[in-house]
Amino acid sequence: MTVFEQWSLVAAFGSLGVGVVGFVALAWQLLLLGRSTRQDHERRRKQATMEFLADNMNQRKSLFDEGIPHERDHAAIAELIARSTSGDERATKLITSYLTSFNLLGVGARSDAFDRQLIDDAWGGLISVWTNYRPWAEAQRTEHSEPRLWQNLEWLAGHMTHRRLPPQPA
Numbered sequence: 442m443t444v445f446e447q448w449s450l451v452a453a454f455g456s457l458g459v460g461v462v463g464f465v466a467l468a469w470q471l472l473l474l475g476r477s478t479r480q481d482h483e484r485r486r487k488q489a490t491m492e493f494l495a496d497n498m499n500q501r502k503s504l505f506d507e508g509i510p511h512e513r514d515h516a517a518i519a520e521l522i523a524r525s526t527s528g529d530e531r532a533t534k535l536i537t538s539y540l541t542s543f544n545l546l547g548v549g550a551r552s553d554a555f556d557r558q559l560i561d562d563a564w565g566g567l568i569s570v571w572t573n574y575r576p577w578a579e580a581q582r583t584e585h586s587e588p589r590l591w592q593n594l595e596w597l598a599g600h601m602t603h604r605r606l607p608p609q610p611a
Contacts, residue, residue, distance in 0.1 A: 504535060518574070526577070540594060544593045544594040551597070571591075
């Protein structure tokens with residue numbers, strides 16, 4: 442083998458080595474890009490969840506001011522439901538608005554647009570919302586022949602960590 446052939450082999454293997462190193466570097470960069478994209482998606486999902494929860498807090502305050510009882514005030518909730526059932530349109534609209542705001546939260550969580558763990562950490566007690574209004578909601582489903590009413594709230598409540606809420610002092 443001549444010197445020229447030896448140097449040609451060195452150059453060929455050198456080129457192959459550079460190509461392999463370049464390929465490994467590109468694969469590594471793609472891996473890092475994928476991780477970064479997933480982390481950014483998680484951050485944005487959590488940010489969207491927090492923004493929705495903050496907006497929802499304002500809506501809940503407005504509904505509380507209009508007459509929605511606190512989740513732990515079972516007697517007042519039963520009275521509101523009784524008023525709605527007896528035909529009080531204002532009571533029906535209050536309950537509908539209240540449950541719809543939580544149903545939207547369920548839509549976001551169920552579609553993975555919102556972070557379910559963050560919702561559970563912040564508002565895991567919302568199970569009581571579904572528990573308190575479930576009989577009324579199921580009656581509305583039957584009355585309107587719409588079995589999907591508030592199904593996302595029901596789903597979300599079923600996926601939250603059960604917490605025991607102390608009774609509200611009278």
